[in-house]
Amino acid sequence: MLECGRGDARLFRNNTGMGWAGNATRVNPSDVLVRNARPLHAGLCTGSSDLIGWRSVLITPDMVGQTVALFTAVEAKGPTARTTTAQRKFIDAVNRAGGLAGLARSVADARNILRRDG
Numbered sequence: 001m002l003e004c005g006r007g008d009a010r011l012f013r014n015n016t017g018m019g020w021a022g023n024a025t026r027v028n029p030s031d032v033l034v035r036n037a038r039p040l041h042a043g044l045c046t047g048s049s050d051l052i053g054w055r056s057v058l059i060t061p062d063m064v065g066q067t068v069a070l071f072t073a074v075e076a077k078g079p080t081a082r083t084t085t086a087q088r089k090f091i092d093a094v095n096r097a098g099g100l101a102g103l104a105r106s107v108a109d110a111r112n113i114l115r116r117d118g
Contacts, residue, residue, distance in 0.1 A: 004051070004074070004110045011053040011074060016043025047086025049073035055100060055114055071099035074110050 004011050022037040044052065054069035073094045075087050083091075083103060094101035104110035 004107065004114055008056040009053065009072065009114050011051040011072065014043050014048055014050060014052045016046065016048055018042070045090070047084060047088075047090040049087070049090060049094075049101060050076040051110075071097075072114065073099065073101040074113055075101075075103045076110070077103060077105055079105055 019040050019042070020034050020037045021040040022034040025033045025035065027033050051072075051074040053072050055072050056067050057070045059066050059068055071094060073091065075083060075091060077083065091101040091103065100113055100116055102109070102113040102116075104113060
């Protein structure tokens, strides 16, 4: 993540999941009781990529040389890990909308995603 967050790109970890918030009371060293519990959903959505952010892009002269942020999503996986259907759909949706998204199994893969045109 640090390697790919330099220069014109900024990526942030996007943890997704659900936990509980409320009044916590320690019952013993390994147990906590949560009173007045309410669900806490984290992350963008089911299937959203591990790393999200933007890459700055210089727009063509018809936009008077403005720089804009191009939404970027990198799904980071180990050599043998598989993507879920929801993750593939998220990557496809970002690419169809003009953003940059893809699967990275290495820093080189992530850099290639960041170098693509939207």
